[in-house]
Amino acid sequence: MIYIPPNTVHQHFNADPGRPVRLISAINRIYEKFGLNDLEQLEDAPEYRPGVLLTGTMVAQLIKAGIGQPA
Numbered sequence: 001m002i003y004i005p006p007n008t009v010h011q012h013f014n015a016d017p018g019r020p021v022r023l024i025s026a027i028n029r030i031y032e033k034f035g036l037n038d039l040e041q042l043e044d045a046p047e048y049r050p051g052v053l054l055t056g057t058m059v060a061q062l063i064k065a066g067i068g069q070p071a
Contacts, residue, residue, distance in 0.1 A: 006031060009042070018066050 004010050014021040 006036065011043075020063050020066070 012021070012023055
């Protein structure tokens with residue numbers, strides 16, 4: 001588990017391409033009640049390809065292949 005303080009900028013890295021990371025994010029409901037549940041993506045991941053809609057099959061293939069190299 002990783003604790004990320006509210007209202008901070010952070011970035012996630014996976015140092016081992018052979019072992020994909022699954023990140024689960026949660027927010028305390030009190031922040032949502034007061035409108036502080038925003039999530040802003042400042043930068044796309046290097047392997048992001050615009051216009052490609054990932055299906056479950058594609059995700060399974062990426063995981064099996066070790067995600068691959070950035071596009």
